[in-house]
Amino acid sequence: QVQLVESGGGLVQAGGSLRLSCAASGRTFSRYDMGWFRQGPGKEREFVAAINWSGGITEYADSVKGRCTISRDDAENTVYLRMNSLKPEDTAVYYCAARPVGGRYFHTVEEYHYWGQGTQVTVSS
DSSP states (O other): OEEEEEEOOEEEETTOOEEEEEEEEESOGGGEEEEEEEEOTTOOOEEEEEEOTTSOOEEEOTTTTTTEEEEEETTTTEEEEEEOSOOGGGOEEEEEEEEETTOSOTTOGGGOOEEOOOEEEEEEO
């Protein structure tokens, strides 16, 4: 069992920045790929970013590419999502998720076995 707890969300003006954190506990953190997903008002959950077990491979959704950076610190069992130049359309609940090493696609929701409760990000226009 892996438990994930997100933090760092809040209210920010358009053009501002936030850093989201996801703290993991339970099974060995380094054995999992990690991803960030989000669900905006009236929308389905969508992929944002992911980082593989070693930290050497990252992937971003087109909607955030160039504005976000995902990273991980295995010593602290934490994955981060730094978001810059935030837009109102970035408003959503952001979820951290863990995927066992060996999955096919980072963006596939079904491949992630563990999820956090989410942290709200609201970007005002």
